[in-house]
Amino acid sequence: MAEEAAIVTATSDSSLLLGRAGCPVWLNPERFLISDFNADACVADLRRYVPLATLQNELSNYLATLKTKLVEVINEDYADYVGLSGRLANVEGSVVRMRKPLLELRDKLHAVQEAVRSELNSLNQGLRKRKEVATQRAQLELILEVSHVAAKVDKLLEELAASDKTTSTATAAPTSGVAAAMDINGSGSGPSDAELLAQCRLLERVAAEVSRLAFLANKGKDLAFVRSLEPRITAHRAALRGRLSTALALALTPAPAADGNSASPSPGPRSTTAALHALHAAADLGEAATAEAVVRSVVVAPLVERQVGEHKMQGHTSVPVGGAGSGSTSGNALSALLSGILVAIRAQLGPLLDASLAPGSALRSIDLLSNAVLDEVQGALAAAMPGVFSPGVPPAFHANYLATLAWLRQLEGMCATRGSVERLRASAAYASLMRRWNTSVYFSLLYQEIAGELEDALSSDKLEPAAGTSGSGAGLFATLAPPQLAPTAALLRCLRRAVSSDVVLPLLTDRFLRLALQLAQRYATWVSAATTARREAAAAAAAGAVAGGGTAPVAGAVTPPTAQGAGSGGAGSPGSGGGAGPSGSAAWAPTLPADELFAVVSDTLVAREALLGPVTAAFLELLPPTSTPSHPAANDTDAALNGDGGAVAESAVDAATTAVRGALAEAAAAVQASGHGLAAVVTEEVVERCAAAVRQLKGITATYRVTSKAPPTRASHYVFGVLMPLRQLLDAEPVKRLNPALRQELVTLPVAESVCARYAALAEELLVSVRKTESSLKRLKKAKGGPGGEEEPAAGLSDSDKITLQLHLDVEELVVQLRQLMMPPDTAPEALLPSLRRLKEVVAPAPRDAAISGAAGGGGGLL
Incomplete structure (x- = not known):
């Protein structure tokens, strides 16, 4: 639209300057006024219609015309231009009168600007x-607060030291929490x-x-007074760290039993409340590692x-003896041990663990x-x-691994938030535990x-039958x-074994799937090798027969079941050379x-059904129900913590299943x-053996040419x-x-199709030869002046017609036999065998021949 408007405007302007009458048809002056006019493009466009010399002349003429028009336009208003100075009288006086108030206004604005600038500078x-002043006051307040907090800490430490002196502990300020804990159960008297x-x-x-003092010191670390307090703060932290370890150890140490028997400690710590206060103190002080170590x-x-x-x-040993039952026993023993440890830990540290794992807890740093x-x-x-982690006995390793994963799931079940679960899985202890399992x-x-x-089993040079107690079908x-x-x-x-839950580990599901695929491929390769060996042996036998001038034997002819068993087929030894025949597994x-x-x-x-049915179902059961976590110790906690990731998890599982x-x-x-x-x-x-019988149809020609028999009425014996x-x-x-149905697909139809195809080729060749000879x-x-090849009145048919009729009867009998072999019975074989339809077309007799054949009373079966 904008381009059209520009063209319209250019047209109106150009019409004022120059009409179209003075320009050739191919030169449009209006295009010169377009805003995006390009001279090179214009010349390249116009040179397709006229030579460059003609274009140059026309443009020069147009330029001269434009200059003339420009002079005319200027001359039209020249008189007004010349008289302009005469009509503008007393211009300078008007300018002076207009300038004076403007100068006065400028001076006033400058004065106001200076006043505002002065006020701004003062503000x-x-x-x-x-x-x-505020900064100095804040620093002074910070220094006062630091000094006040430091004095308060000194006072509190003095109170703490005074309380230590009043107690009957053996040491005033022990540095080892473990030693204090041992002393409280010894002869010393604790608080x-x-x-x-x-x-x-x-x-x-x-x-x-x-x-708080450390926070304030970090805030005022640039102040000299605060820097002078850093050694003091460090000493406070060191003194407090030792007292904290001692107090936490004393609080966690089990109190003596009520009966005075120190061998049976109480099921809980001495003072859970005191231990919680000590843990809060460690969290405030940033000594989480110290508290965890205690x-x-x-x-x-x-x-x-x-x-x-x-x-x-x-009596549980760390290295179990191999066996199917040893793995389960070892796994149960380890599971019982880990469960007992967890029960005892919950009894001793249950409140402390719950407090540290609670959402928003002040102990979340511990x-x-x-x-x-x-x-x-x-x-x-x-x-x-150490034998627990040894993969030398796979059943025991599998059971121990699963027992450990179950125990880790119990630990994750104690976490109340997703962040706690992720922190547990990301911890160095978790990674160290999982590295001990050498799953590779x-x-x-x-x-x-x-x-x-x-x-x-596949490398044997004999094909053995399956043993009745092989257990493969159980x-x-x-x-x-x-x-x-x-x-x-x-x-x-x-x-x-590759899909058994007693063998597969969650972390190795993909590897065992690859193993199952490799097993199936190896089996398929074994069958393919047998196929190749069978085909090569047949080809070698055929080549030898042709070279010897005899008839090629058919390899592996069908024999009665008692002739040779399935396990007696090994004709070569593995590794036999010379190329005389296949060796090894084939x-x-x-x-x-x-x-x-x-x-x-x-x-x-059977193997195909196993792969598509039970094997596939077993691997799908081994897949995790949700998205795979960062480690195979995933548990039901993920389902509650996934949140918006549920859809992603479902899509991942669907992709894995597919x-x-x-x-x-x-x-x-x-x-x-x-x-x-x-x-x-x-x-x-089998087709080669059937084709050997089909080749007997060549004897039909000699039968009718030599004996002059009557037209046939039944099929040949062959x-x-x-x-x-x-x-x-x-x-x-x-x-x-x-x-x-499969038997018909693999055996009946391929053999029948090939036999009918060969039958049709031989019959067509025979009939073409017979008809050429008769012609x-x-x-x-x-040419000799004979009767012209007229047939005898009794016969009514030529030799070629009799041969065609005989082949037709043979094919009809073949169709009857094929119908008996089809499934379901009496199925029309022509619908399933294209070569049979072709064969019937080749041997179809003329209508007159069929009528004569039906009227003839003599004749009999041939061959």
Whole structure:
């Protein structure tokens, strides 16, 4: 719109300067007035219509015209311009009269500006002085407050020292809290509970004042007076730290039992209230590490040492003997030990832990759960029971690992906020405990066991049947058909171990999934190797037969079940060289009967169903119900703490589920494809045997040309043997175990399709040859002046028509036999076999031939 408006304006302006009559059609002066006019673009556009010389001339003429118009426009108002000075009289006087009031106004404004500036300067100076005074006053108040707080701290410390002198403690100011705790249970007489409570309250008050003093000192660290107090503050903190450790140790030390037996301490600390005051004092003073160390040394360490000692006295060893039951026993023992430790700790430190873990607690800076409890427990286990963390016995390692995770979940259950859980998981003690579990070595040992078992089963040069007590169909795979072969039974056993909850650790779920996929792929490779060996052996036999001028034998012909067992197929030894035949894991493939090879095909279907069904379901159960946390010790606390992350967690779980299903489905498809490939090799062998019978149709030509027989009325004898190899294969026991629909898909339809295709090719070749020969004979007779190849009245048909009719009857009999083999019975084979429809088209007789054949009473079966 803006461009159109500019063009309109330019048009109106140009019409005033120059009309379009003076310019050529291709030159539009209006485009010169457009705001974004580009001379280069204009010249490049116009040179497409006229030469540059013509364009230059026209532009020069237009320029001259514009100059002329400009002169005319100037001359139109020249008289007014010349008379302008005459009409402007007394201009200078008017200027003087207008300037005088303006100058007066400027002088007044300058005076006002100077007055305002002077007032502003005085105000700023006053504000600066006031600010300096305020700063000095604040510093003076800070110094007074620091001095007052320091004097108050000195007074409180004097009161604390005076209270120490009045007590009957053995030492006035001990520096070791552990020594004081041991002394209170010894011969020395410590302070009473009331004195201890008063002392801890006083310590909390002093700690608050020292913390306040440290805050004020940090605030006034640039003042000389405050800097002079730093050594004094440091001394106060050191003195208070020692007294605090002593008081906290005395408060946490269990009081003697009521019966006077020191061997049975009371279930709780001496004074929980005094201990809480001491912890608050430590938090105010910033001595969280000191308080955690005292709690750990006074309460947790003796408790854990006593529990571990009792555990060892009960006969539990740190290194269990291998065995299926040893892992469960070791896990139960460790679980009982950890549970006992946690129960004892809650009895001793329950109120203190609850106070430190409460939301918004003043003790949130003290992490007793991580730095006192967890750190001591993991250190004690590593020192007293190192075998707990050893992966040398995988069942025991698995049970101990799960027991530890369950104990960690109990610790996380004591946390009241998500921040507490995250702090526990991020602690150094948590990380140290989890580093002690060498899960990589655990997985490597199991990988060698599981993969080694399958590899041993697949590396045999003989194909052994599955043992009745193999156990592969129990438990996880109870709903599947039992495997027929030992390698498949080994695969199912390995898969069951790879997905068992007694083997898989939460942290290693992805590795065990990869192991299951590798097992399935190794099995598929084994079947594919057998397929390749079978095909290469057949090709070598065919090549040798052709070179020797004989008939190529068909490898692995179908034999009766008693001729050769499934375990007697090994024809070569592993590692045999020379290229004479396959060796190793595929040595059994070339010599095994074709029907028994379908036991392998049947087992691939069992393996596929196992991967898609029980294995997939087992891995989905192993996935966490929510998003995976930072460590596998995740618990139900996450569900309550996820908040807005619930949707993200669900999407992550859905993505993981989809990935697991997809990976296992690909592995199952690979196993199924390998089985179908082996079935295809077997069907190719059956097709070759069927094709050998089909080639007998070449004898039909000699039959009718030599004997001049009557038109045929029934099928040839060779037709009844065409599908005999297929019938024998379908009657074999391994093939009968297949699902009827699958049996038709893998065996019946491929063989029938290939046989019909070869039948159609041979029949078409035969009929083309016969018709060419008959046409040549007719032309030869006609050239000799004969009757022109007329047939005898009794026959009514030529030899080619009889041969065509005979082939038609043979194909009809073949269709009858195929209909008997189809599932469901009496299914029209033409609908499923395109080559059969082609075969019927090739051998279809003319209507006249069919009528003559029906009228003829003689003839019989051929061949």
